[in-house]
Amino acid sequence: MTTYGKQLGVIETNIPGLVVFDLPVHGDARGWFKENWQREKMTALGLPDFGPVQNNISFNDAVGTTRGIHAEPWDKWVSVATGRIFGAWVDLREGPTFGAVFTTELDPSKAIFVPRGVGNSYQTLEPDTAYTYLVNDHWSPDAAYSFLNLADETAAIDWPIPLTDVEISAKDLAHPRLADVTPIPPKKILVLGANGQLGRALRAEYGDAPHIEYADRATLDISSPDLATARRWRDYGTIINAAAYTKVDLAETPEGRKDAWAANVTGVAALARIATENGITLVHVSSDYVFDGTLDRSYREDDPVCPLGVYGQTKAAGDAIVSTVPRHYIIRTSWVIGEGNNFVRTMASLAERGIDPKVVDDQIGRLTFTDDIARGIRHLVGTAAEFGAYNLTAGGEPASWADIARRVFELTGHDPERITGVSTEAYYSTATGPVAPRPRNSVLGMERLESTGWASLTQQLRLVEYLSTGRGTS
Structure with missing residues (x-):
């Protein structure tokens, strides 16, 4: 009754x-x-x-x-x-x-x-x-x-x-x-850009579980008009977009501008549509370049974006699109270091070859290691943290590029005084191609991410770990 x-x-x-x-x-x-x-x-x-x-x-x-x-x-x-x-x-x-x-x-x-x-x-x-x-x-x-x-x-x-x-x-x-009985598997996690620096870190983080799927442009083209039918999207719980156009200076050229907007905006819009229509969580990796770097404090997630160059403009546009998806995480990073060519490896190589470089000393920020990004993404998705934007970098005291270069020299057994600090203007004064404007302050505040239970390691410690494993010199 x-x-x-x-x-x-x-x-x-x-x-x-x-x-x-x-x-x-x-x-x-x-x-x-x-x-x-x-x-x-x-x-x-x-x-x-x-x-x-x-x-x-x-x-x-x-x-x-x-x-x-x-x-x-x-x-x-x-x-x-x-x-x-x-x-x-x-x-x-x-x-x-x-x-x-x-x-x-x-x-x-x-x-x-x-x-x-x-x-x-x-x-x-x-x-x-x-x-x-x-x-x-x-x-x-x-x-x-x-x-x-x-x-x-x-x-x-x-x-x-x-x-x-x-x-x-x-x-x-x-x-x-x-x-x-054949058990029902969990919803799939799709990692796009799986062969890039972050994609490789995500492979290492998530492994080869049957419900994890990795794709690159050859296996899934997000610009295809057939994207809506390319998968049975209702079987997916999360899409992690680790693919992006990241050639900051080349984006200032006519061809680079077109490619940057295609990858960072048009492709992201297609993913946002798929995620919204199918109840999928969309994870989007963003950048400190969405800010102009003029604040005298660390940037929070809710600070207004004000990009200086084309790359930053495309990332800011992508952020705005992703923010309309009901289930989304925007991961803002800075100064990314992973497998392949990067600043730390370059400095270690110069130290070993006896070259004494000039390095910019008026841009301040923190390194972000790709395996930390991968861990952070898994943390947010796995703990069902509140949807929205999160800053994710290494912790500790901010530093300039020159400071980091000196530390790399020191950790690899070389004299850090071989590094000469110069201004951004002086560094690029002899450039023969286009140069994108850089934010002088790239420090991202980590309070919101840490409130979810995330524990940040300092960039000083992470740099030691990175170099001690041989990844910074291989």
């Missing part, structure tokens, strides 16, 4: 993400009324903003009608319009709770959120029962489904009406036992 007058409330279960909701039902002589799904109120209580695209109703005229245990690669909001059911849910996702069981009765005053990969089944306890469910994807023959036998001995569901006495389809009776 429907319970009237309850407050909207949440009841956690033993299956992660499976949550029962008490629904207020208001009744009088005419009947009753309820808000079956109310996005604002329910998300405030922790319901995922799961974006339903379809509403289905299953009507059952007889007591004892029993529907099989089906797990689909989408989320469900299950409720009862009329009648009453006994529901049984079994976790069929990969992981430590595989096989966990939860049962309860639902009437119009209760609903349950069923996350992707949790098997769902029910048995009607009253005639003329209307079972309703919202789902956030459309059925597809290409999707991964899983099923469990209603009579599985491991799950041992205590059905109110014996299965021998109820109406069940032959197909549901033929489903496998738990030992033979």
Whole structure:
């Protein structure tokens, strides 16, 4: 019997993400009324903003009608319009709770959120029962489904009406036992730009788990008009865009400008559209070049952007686009150091070859190591941190490029006094090609990231580690 007058409330279960909701039902002589799904109120209580695209109703005229245990690669909001059911849910996702069981009765005053990969089944306890469910994807023959036998001995569901006495389809009776079930894998993580410096660091961080997918332009062209159908995007939970145009000076040329806008803006816009339409978390890596470097303090995530050159303009435009995606992380970095050619390796090589370089001493910032970016991305995504922009660099005292060069010389056993500090203007005075303007202050504040539990290592310590492993000199 429907319970009237309850407050909207949440009841956690033993299956992660499976949550029962008490629904207020208001009744009088005419009947009753309820808000079956109310996005604002329910998300405030922790319901995922799961974006339903379809509403289905299953009507059952007889007591004892029993529907099989089906797990689909989408989320469900299950409720009862009329009648009453006994529901049984079994976790069929990969992981430590595989096989966990939860049962309860639902009437119009209760609903349950069923996350992707949790098997769902029910048995009607009253005639003329209307079972309703919202789902956030459309059925597809290409999707991964899983099923469990209603009579599985491991799950041992205590059905109110014996299965021998109820109406069940032959197909549901033929489903496998738990030992033979194919678990639903987690949503995929797609890493773009997988062969670049950051892409290689992400490969090292995430490894070769089956749900991690790596792509470069040859295997997935984000500028293709067929991008929307290039993957079954509903199977993806996260896209990490580690691809970008980063030739700062070349971006000041007509051809470089075109290429920078294509990669850093047009391509990002295509990814943002895919992420928004499919409920995907989009991770976008940005730069200190979105700022003009004139502040006398470290830059915060909410400081207005004011890029000086073409590269910075394209990165700022990409940030603005990504910020419209409901689920997004913008990772702002500075002075990136990874595998391949970089400032630290150049300085180590010059030291070894006996060359005494002139190095800019009026640009101040911190190094950012690509493996720290990869760790930080995994930290934010894995902890489900609040969406938005985060600065991510090494910690510690800021330094100039000349300071860092002296430290590289010192750590590699050479005299740091061989470094001569010069102004930006003097350094580029003999340049034969275009020179992009640089921010003089590239220091990014780390308070927001650290509030999520992230622990920063100083750039001084990270530089020691980088050189001691041989990566800075190989």
